Amino acid sequence: xxxxxxxxxxxxxxxxxxxxxxxxxxxxxxxxxxxxxxxxxxxxxxxxxxxxxxxxxxxxxxxxxxxxxxxxxxxxxxxxxxxxxxxxxxxxxxxxxxxxxxxxxxxxxxxxxxxxxxxxxxxxxxxxxxxxxxxxxxxxxxxxxxxxxxxxxxxxxxxxxxxxxxxxxxxxxxxxxxxxxxxxxxxxxxxxxxxxxxxxxxxxxxxxxxxxxxxxxxxxxxxxxxxxxxxxxxxxxxxxxxxxxxxxxxxxxxxxxxxxxxxxxxxxxxxxxxxxxxxxxxxxxxxxxxxxxxxxxxxxxxxxxx
Amino acid sequence: xxxxxxxxxxxxxxxxxxxxxxxxxxxxxxxxxxxxxxxxxxxxxxxxxxxxxxxxxxxxxxxxxxxxxxxxxxxxxxxxxxxxxxxxxxxxxxxxxxxxxxxxxxxxxxxxxxxxxxxxxxxxxxxxxxxxxxxxxxxxxxxxxxxxxxxxxxxxxxxxxxxxxxxxxxxxxxxxxxxxxxxxxxxxxxxxxxxxxxxxxxxxxxxxxxxxxxxxxxxxxxxxxxxxxxxxxxxxxxxxxxxxxxxxxxxxxxxxxxxxxxxxxxxxxxxxxxxxxxxxxxxxxxxxxxxxxxxxxxxxxxxxxxxxxxxxxxxxxxxxxxxxxxxxxxxxxxxxxxxxxxxxxxxxxxxxxxxxxxxxxxxxxxxxxxxxxxxxxxxxxxxxxxxxxxxxxxxxxxxxxxxxxxxxxxxxxxxxxxxxxxxxxxxxxxxxxxxxxxxxxxxxxxxx
Numbered sequence: 001x002x003x004x005x006x007x008x009x010x011x012x013x014x015x016x017x018x019x020x021x022x023x024x025x026x027x028x029x030x031x032x033x034x035x036x037x038x039x040x041x042x043x044x045x046x047x048x049x050x051x052x053x054x055x056x057x058x059x060x061x062x063x064x065x066x067x068x069x070x071x072x073x074x075x076x077x078x079x080x081x082x083x084x085x086x087x088x089x090x091x092x093x094x095x096x097x098x099x100x101x102x103x104x105x106x107x108x109x110x111x112x113x114x115x116x117x118x119x120x121x122x123x124x125x126x127x128x129x130x131x132x133x134x135x136x137x138x139x140x141x142x143x144x145x146x147x148x149x150x151x152x153x154x155x156x157x158x159x160x161x162x163x164x165x166x167x168x169x170x171x172x173x174x175x176x177x178x179x180x181x182x183x184x185x186x187x188x189x190x191x192x193x194x195x196x197x198x199x200x201x202x203x204x205x206x207x208x209x210x211x212x213x214x215x216x217x218x219x220x221x222x223x224x225x226x227x228x229x230x231x232x233x234x235x236x237x238x239x240x241x242x243x244x245x246x247x248x249x250x251x252x253x254x255x256x257x258x259x260x261x262x263x264x265x266x267x268x269x270x271x272x273x274x275x276x277x278x279x280x281x282x283x284x285x286x287x288x289x290x291x292x293x294x295x296x297x298x299x300x301x302x303x304x305x306x
Numbered sequence: 307x308x309x310x311x312x313x314x315x316x317x318x319x320x321x322x323x324x325x326x327x328x329x330x331x332x333x334x335x336x337x338x339x340x341x342x343x344x345x346x347x348x349x350x351x352x353x354x355x356x357x358x359x360x361x362x363x364x365x366x367x368x369x370x371x372x373x374x375x376x377x378x379x380x381x382x383x384x385x386x387x388x389x390x391x392x393x394x395x396x397x398x399x400x401x402x403x404x405x406x407x408x409x410x411x412x413x414x415x416x417x418x419x420x421x422x423x424x425x426x427x428x429x430x431x432x433x434x435x436x437x438x439x440x441x442x443x444x445x446x447x448x449x450x451x452x453x454x455x456x457x458x459x460x461x462x463x464x465x466x467x468x469x470x471x472x473x474x475x476x477x478x479x480x481x482x483x484x485x486x487x488x489x490x491x492x493x494x495x496x497x498x499x500x501x502x503x504x505x506x507x508x509x510x511x512x513x514x515x516x517x518x519x520x521x522x523x524x525x526x527x528x529x530x531x532x533x534x535x536x537x538x539x540x541x542x543x544x545x546x547x548x549x550x551x552x553x554x555x556x557x558x559x560x561x562x563x564x565x566x567x568x569x570x571x572x573x574x575x576x577x578x579x580x581x582x583x584x585x586x587x588x589x590x591x592x593x594x595x596x597x598x599x600x601x602x603x604x605x606x607x608x609x610x611x612x613x614x615x616x617x618x619x620x621x622x623x624x625x626x627x628x629x630x631x632x633x634x635x636x637x638x639x640x641x642x643x644x645x646x647x648x649x650x651x652x653x654x655x656x657x658x659x660x661x662x663x664x665x666x667x668x669x670x671x672x673x674x675x676x677x678x679x680x681x682x683x684x685x686x687x688x689x690x691x692x693x694x695x696x697x698x699x700x701x702x703x704x705x706x707x708x709x710x711x712x713x714x715x716x717x718x719x720x721x722x723x724x725x726x727x728x729x730x731x732x733x734x735x736x737x738x739x740x741x742x743x744x745x746x747x748x749x750x751x752x753x754x
Contacts, residue, residue: 044574089570109574116568119367130701137693145686191636191698191710195643195717198694202647202687206654209683237650237657240603245596245653246646252592253639257585261635268639 005228008285015165015282018274022172025179032178034186037124039117041087043095044110046079051105058082061102065095073182079110087114127190131167134194135160138201145205149212154290159204162283166200167193169274170267177263188264196271203238203279210234211287223291227284235280242276311741314734322617328624350627354415355634355712358582360575361415368408369564376408380562385410387561401632405703410565416575433472433556437506438516442526449518466516469506474499478556480549483541489549490541493556500536508532517556524552585638592642596649604656610735611652618648618727622720636713644720647688651728654680669740677733684728688721695721 035042047053055072062070062084070084087095092112099107115123139156146152170193177183210230218226247269254265289295328334328350336346356363366388368376381404388410389402401413436451443449453468477494495503507515507529516526517540527540544552597615600608622641631637659676667675695718702710 089567109572111574112570112572114570116367119365119568126701130697134694134697137697138690141690141693187710188636191713194694194698194701195713198691199643201690201694202650205687205690206683209686213679213682233661234657237653240599240653240657241646241650244599244603245649246643248595248599249589249592249642249646252588252595253585253642256588256591257581261581261585261588261639264636264639268643 002232003228004231004280005224005285005288008281008289011281011285015169015278019165019168019172022175023168024175026171026175029175029178032174032184033124034184034189035083035113035115035120036186037120037127039115039120040083040085041092041112041114043082043084043087043092043112044075044079045082045096045099046077046108046110047099047103048105049078051103052078052080053099053103055080057102058099061095061098064098065091067091067095086116089114123187130190130194131197134197135163138163138197142201142205142208146208146212149215151291154287155204155208158283158286158290159201159208161286162204162278163197163200165278165282166196166271166274170196170271173267173270177266181263183263189267192264192267192271195268196275199272200275200278203242203275204283206237207231207234207279207284211284224288227288231280231284238276238280242272246272311734311737314730315738318617318731318734321621325617325620325624328627329620348628352627353630353632354582355632355637356413356415356571356573357635358633359415359579360573361413362417363414363569363571364412364567365405365569366410366412366565367568369566370408376563378404378407381407381410384561384563384565388412388565409568432520433475434468434518434521435470436466436468436516436518437510438466438514438526439510440513442514442528443516443523445523445525447523448521449516449523451518451521469515470499470502472556474502475556478553480546480553488541489544489546490539491544491549491553491556492537492539495536495538497536500534503536503538504532504534507538508534581635585635589638589642593645600649600652604653606739607652607656607659607736610732610739611649611656614652614727614732614735615645615648617731618724619645621727622716622723625719625723626716631715632712634712636710637716640713640716641720644717644724647691647721648724648727651680651684651688651724652732654684655728655732673733673736673740677729681729684725688725691721692718 058072058080059070062068062082067084067087070082073081073083075081092114096107096109139160142156142159143152146155149155174183174185174189183189207230210233211227214221214226214230214233218229221229250265250269250272253261254269257265332349332351334346334348334350335344337343338345368374368381370376385402385404389400392400392402392412392414400415400417403411405411432453434451434453436449438449450465451468452465453471474496475493476496476499479492480489481492482488483490511529511531513529514526515529517524525540525542527542540552597612600611602608604611622644626633626641655676658680659672662672662675662679663669695714698714699711699718702712702714
């Protein structure tokens, strides 16, 4: 039987390698929060071919309307996305009229989002609450579901540690995406994040369930071997469910789905993969580490090295 | 082995037939064969979300201090008023809902002219009783009145006299008329209103008293007799719904709570159509690959799983249609993910089954064991997904984030339905196949 658990410190290192760069990016550049959380406006417009005005001209146009923070990016399809502080409907109308006059072209509004600053803040705090409540609900649920196993609480905690790992991976991806593709953290990102949390726990439960079953059948086996045994037994299912089915569905969405869903599907793709990875390579190893109280040995090793 | 195999198959066939019927019809009418009365009538036109067909979404918030207590009944009245005012615009399928305790979210699919909606939502709601003499204006016509006149009237335009405003109404109630064929609206006026009304009706029997909301005619009844008591009734060709709607307008001509727009989202129709086509295509491609994988890897059980997933998809789609869920992009994603959960249940069972086969169990033992052993992990893992969906739904509904709501509903319902198909449908089908064929070559049929 494959010995997965013995290399556990290597897996922890790999996880850190994935998590740290993105988180550092986020720490340096700040969270790329969208107007869903900060308040503000996003106006996407399409001009007739060849009549798209210079960005500088548009910025001036916004300034004339009293908005001094307009940021303009061109999309692949040739439309312009203009982000700015909150636009009331009157201001938006005056800006659109001015755009038509200045460019001499019809201006089609592809998308307009405008979120008041107060509501944005409330959404952000409520979102943090939603994630916290979800985490708490999950610990309680797992502890209850595994109450007949010794140290049931550990399973809940390990599931949460692995969940935090997955959340960190998702944020890391968002940080890298923000740098490379100008991604933003918006309501859809939040939906993806909460889904990752849900499925991460779902995956832990499957592996833990096997440990639960085996600990009844194979009482005499050493704990590390027991856990390793359980992982190997569920490995085929993990690969088939995650890689072959769910990830394929998401990959199809990411590659062929509409623009709106691309960021969403990539986040889910990475997040759900991480959810499966962390069951095998984070949650289960930590269970073993806890059982063996390995942190006492870290200390000794450090002493010996000196 | 399963007992009552025939019964189970009949149940499944019935469910699938009903599901397919709902999936492929736009409207369902079931008549009672004995007396031809309508038993079930349901409109099943699929509803596309704003992100798929374009449109306008506005979030309105009570324009009151943050710590002010807001009566939920008043919010509901405000919602009804917004609904009625926008219905009058002739906008189709608009959907106005209270979100949380101080917000109302309004969605207007397919609408591009945001301004008219925004204007009508924010109008003040001034109700007037206007003396139009012998003239009976049509519903919806704009009248010029002399109440609070802001601008001098245009040349040649008739200005009608406002007798009193909605401020003088004390109570309004809807009741069936004496014959029980239609409904009337009874009203009672304040004492000041009663005096004005008594004088006016006595002097103008046979003339029209036109009721105007924000200068637009709502109805123009004839004064049949003098009304000295300050109590009167308005009759017309009212159904209960239309009478009730009218009564609300009379009662709360103006919004009980001031509203302001805190969020506006406009999605152009091209972006929406593009997203729908691409995402449906993507979903199909993904499903096809997954189906191929299942069949190649799991062989005969794989085929059964694919059939069971198809049944799952048709049942889930029928449920979404029946309950008028709006189809949104995240909704499609949620549906795909719950399909993943449905597959996971099948895979868990099949892996367990293969293990039992390798341990030397015979086929029917292996199937039974596979099911009973996999059940605890399927149950516990799916429950955790449902817990998160519920939290998402709660988050989405307080902020009128219909996108988040759509995702969580399809995910949660999808997971529930997938539990049913994995446990009931796959198992029954597999038992049926086992009964009908003899599998002597496990390697070929089960991939072992």
